[in-house]
Amino acid sequence: MKYNIPRGTFDILPKDSYKWQYLADSFRKIASRFGYEEITTPIFEMAELFERSSGESSDVVQKEMYRFNDRKDRTFALRPEGTAPVVRSYVENHLDVLSSRTKLFYIGPMFRYDRPQAGRYRQFYQYGIEFIGSNNPYYDAEVIAIEMLWLIELGLNNVRLEINSVGCASCAADYEAALRDFYRPNLDKLCPDCQKRFELKPKRLLDCKVPSCKAFREGAPSQLNYLDEACKEHFSLVRASLDAMGIAYTVNPAIVRGLDYYTNTAFEVIYDGLGAQNSLAGGGRYNGLIEQIGGKSIPAIGFAGGFERLLLALEQEGASLGSRSVPDAYLVCLGDKARSGIMPYLNALRSKGLFVDYDPDKSSLKAQFKAADNSGARFAIIVGDSELEAGKINLKNLQSGEQQTLPLDGGEAAMQAINR
């Protein structure tokens, strides 16, 4: 074989396509029930958009972004995430003047150069929600509710919602300073990764899995104790809204988002049973991002989830994912005259909306019936030279074996019999 699919990517083959369509359709429906509308942005953007928004020090920017230069030597990147492009579009198209609030969702591929693993690919498909235009804690709860209600609708019950607040920029800075103070005496005893974390992202120290590092975590300060009054108030109102909506959650102060633009609410939806990549969706508030990208200071919140992991989880739970479409009828022909003479009828059935399959290369009756069975067709339409001459067709129900003779009309009779 000469050509292989690029590492970390996958083909969605016909036998699975319907599942992806089912998920996308289903997400579109739930999002629209909350008033969210679809936005589609390009697969690539200026690299700087992601560098500025996600943060220069983030792993995404440092080592996972697919960057390339075009012929005029401008640097672009395949999008590694969906929020920055949506915000870019929001600012660029002045969506803020159309309404005080903007409700958007998106579906599409994202790209990150990473070692492939179960539930982790280099091209992966995300769905996401972005609410722009209010700091009201109700909206934090609303976007979370979309995800949680959707998962329940899909048939996924064993998920956990974990929430946290990382505060505003000044709370976060205070907290980082406190964390560094706390770890500094033991800095040389931490694992090499943690020594890097100490410099770049102290919050990450809290979820290191190395046992020796875990020990030093005892008594570490919690972000929640470093929230200022406004952030504390906001977080408690978010929790109250979730309570009022009957959405269960646990507060996990260790939840840290990987991208720098998050403020206040951060949350993650976890499904145990996916191995290491157990996060189905995650998101949070990003009150400073729009201004950072060149817009006004407008608060916003959103989240994104991955279809691959969701699909794995749903299959594990045995949830229904729709089904592959099967023909309404399979045309079985006998004789050359019948084959050519039946074409107008075949076309008529199809233009009336029936899914009719036919294979002119199958000659024997046996082979045609076998193909009809394999296709899953409910009916066979059987036509030989004599039927054609008499202006009739035979319609056979392949489950019951019952057969009836119908007129060779414009397809009306068969249509009626099949849809009954």
Add this chain to the structure above:
RNA sequence: GUGGGUGUAGUUCAAUGGCAGAGCACCGGAUUGUGGUUCCGGGCGUUGUGGGUUCGAGUCCCAUCACCCACCCCA
């Protein structure tokens, strides 16, 4: 980027260093006029790829690629 495991037919898997096989799937046939069952027939595949050891390699060694798992990261 780091570590471990696995690569044989479309697929699931066999094959003591000695002739590369089976189930399933697929295709054809058993009086072109009625299917699902049954019966018969149909497989020389670069044993992932490239080297090496050996009289002889699917099997042992090295490299490489891919996949899986974990670290890491994240959705």
